[in-house]
Amino acid sequence: MGVVNLMDICETPLTRISAAGGDVMHALKNSDNGFKGFGEVYFSWVEQGAIKAWKYHQNMTLNLVVPLGEIRFVFHIKNQENCFRTFIIGEERYVRLTVPPRIWFGFQGIGSGQSLLMNLANIPHDPDEVQRKKTSEIVYNWSTQ
């Protein structure tokens, strides 16, 4: 495993197809660059203003899609110069983020009400490969103003 870099996070535009009765929104195909295998898919709701931070995966590659609302993602690698990388994604900016392992990350609800995150991970949840820190342990200005 080489040194991971925040520029290894890949943003891919996704298609929203207008359809009578409700739109169809692409998320991930097995032929996409970001696909690293299927371990688990789950959802995480996040309330407007709420912060879920920080987590670090030793082995998990994340594929993050926000079909409802808007979420700010913040990524961090200790001791790297531009040590935060931020994306605001969701309905209005409908893209997928592919995040390699060994990056600290957190996210915050930006959209009104609750926003919905889907994570498709290449391995199933394993408490032994996750590290956690309190929000305050990595200093970042989460202000939305």
Place this chain on the structure above:
Amino acid sequence: MGVVNLMDICETPLTRISAAGGDVMHALKNSDNGFKGFGEVYFSWVEQGAIKAWKYHQNMTLNLVVPLGEIRFVFHIKNQENCFRTFIIGEERYVRLTVPPRIWFGFQGIGSGQSLLMNLANIPHDPDEVQRKKTSEIVYNWSTQ
């Protein structure tokens, strides 16, 4: 391939984990019975009352999860006795439906506003393995009253 039966559709309860800032909702792991490989994951919105019917997949196994709202799914096999099988699933009844190929299906938005469907399919979208019929071509009483 043997004869498919509506009883081959499998309903699996899913866990919703309460969490500060927003709940986590399980959807599918690679060790689950319903997992038949990863081809594609996509979302479909459906407006309250809207009907999306009918489709038939020659090869695709569907894994259907409704994290937001409530959707009625109707499944049909021509010439079988109890020829419709119906499920109403969503936030309040949070389960996964695993649907083998060669079953006609349609769905209808029941929840207020728009409901959200995630389908995790074992093969990517392929127009050559899908058949479609107009809603009226398979007679079903879609009334919600």
